[in-house]
Amino acid sequence: MKTPGISAGAALAVALFSMPASAQGTNRNIVKHINVHQSDLDLRDPSGAATMLARLEQAATKACGGKPLSGTSWNNELAEAKTREHRRCKAAAIDAATLQLGTPLVRAAWLATAKATRHAAKTR
DSSP states (O other), rough: OOOOOOOTEEEEEEEEEESHHHHHTTTEEEEEEEEEOTTTOOTTTHHHHHHHHHHHHHHHHHHHSSSOOOOTTHHHHHHHHHHHHHHHHHHHHHHHHHHHHTTTHHHHHHSSSHHHHHHHHHHH
């Protein structure tokens, strides 16, 4: 059985995060929305929830500019900074999308990841 919800799927919104989410309040600058297809999934089933989380992670990677390239010896610091920012962007986007989706199993699957734990620690 499929979960009723947003007809086109969950919307993943990516915001610019220059400070912790707790300090930003509700004034976030959304820069990109991506619809994530969900109508073929039963989000009340652990398998469906896991598939949805994987789709959200793929969409977040794309929305946050794709995976950053590895640095060379002369720009490792810049490459590391871009990688950190990409990880923060993805975690914030997935966190927001799982809240918006409102499906307990998808949210629980996200919260069980180390990425969610690191994101939560940085936004406190």
